[in-house]
Amino acid sequence: MVRLGWVSSPQSTLSALKGGVSTEESDENLDRLAAEGVVGSINLGSWATRQLTRWKALEDGQRQLVAALDLTPAPSTLTPRPATRRTFAETVQFLELFLHRERRAPAARKASTVDGDTVKIGPWFAKMRTKHRAGQLDPEHERLVAALFEGDWTAKDPAPAFA
Incomplete structure (x- = not known):
């Protein structure tokens, strides 16, 4: 199984993410989350970005849970962080x-x-x-x-x- 940043379970991550994203205006909410969204110890923007940029590596159940939030790779405006390292x-x-x-x-x-x-x-x-x-x-x-x-x-x- 590929570890992609699910908290204790996909359901608890889903629950935390639902608290930060409403399905209405989801693109606007995703942009906001990408910049500042933290619920508890979960950085929701980073989590959503990881799920969407690694969509094919997710298991079927994980994809279904993420899709239940109206987060799918097609309409997503999120992009992975560049992998640059500081000197x-x-x-x-x-x-x-x-x-x-x-x-x-x-x-x-x-x-x-x-x-x-x-x-x-x-x-x-x-x-x-x-x-x-x-x-x-x-x-x-x-x-x-x-x-x-x-x-x-x-x-x-x-x-x-x-x-």
């Missing part, structure tokens, strides 16, 4: 913006939105600290991150260099 330097710039705004290092689960782009800066920073401690971080990457902090940036509460 290390770009992510360091996001970290710098976060440090300037928050005046502290990001917590391990912290996400930040910059120009409409959500960056999971906390998990990224935690991963870089782990890589550094294990001796797996490229020296140039280490230099870029270290320049943003006073002292040891892998300490428990590293202080930004400009705080």
Whole structure:
């Protein structure tokens, strides 16, 4: 079975999605959901996009549940996200913006939105600290991150260099 982001069951995902989409004006609602729709822990826009862009990989029962919401690939205006990756330097710039705004290092689960782009800066920073401690971080990457902090940036509460 292909895992496509159904929550605990297709029915619970369907129920959450029904709360965010009315069948009237569905294109307008889908556009809104694609930008902001979150119910509980489910990002409905992302979920709907995954279902519609991978329609052929869905099982019959999944397709029927999605179709019951009047969501089918033919009328959908949703497109998959481009698979572009940020460079290390770009992510360091996001970290710098976060440090300037928050005046502290990001917590391990912290996400930040910059120009409409959500960056999971906390998990990224935690991963870089782990890589550094294990001796797996490229020296140039280490230099870029270290320049943003006073002292040891892998300490428990590293202080930004400009705080």
